[in-house]
Amino acid sequence: MTQTDRPLDVLILAAGQGTRMRSGLPKVLHPVAGRPMVAWAVKAAxxxxxxxxxxVTGHGAEAVEAALQAPGVAFARQEKQRGTGDAFLSGAAALEGG
Structure with a gap:
């Protein structure tokens, strides 16, 4: 079986606050080459x-979700910021349910 024979589901972790960036804008929405950096990950997927x-959204979830509204893109909220592992579990639950 080749990789193209298997379905691909993608989980993008975009819940972090990005305090080191010293910006009110969620870190994943900072522009890179004219679009929010997280949009590049969605495009690649x-x-x-x-x-x-x-x-997976968390900090600034409403803004991140608004920026990524498109067919085929779903969201899972990490309500409390408990780290990368917890963010993954939040998204994995959404993948299982879909």
Whole structure:
């Protein structure tokens, strides 16, 4: 079986606050080459033919979700910032349910 024979689901972790960036803008929304940096990850997932893309949001969730509204992109909220592992579990639950 080749990789193209298997469905691809992508989980993008975008919940962090980014305090070291010293900005009110959620770190994943900082522009890189004209678009929010997290949008590049979503584009890469879609270019790979992802069946589903789930973005885990937390800090600035409303703004991040608004910036990424598109068909085929779902969101999972990490309500309390408990680290990367907890963010992954929040997103994995959304992948299992979809």
């Amino acid at each position: 879609r270019d790979l033919g992802a069946r589903r893309v789930v973005v």
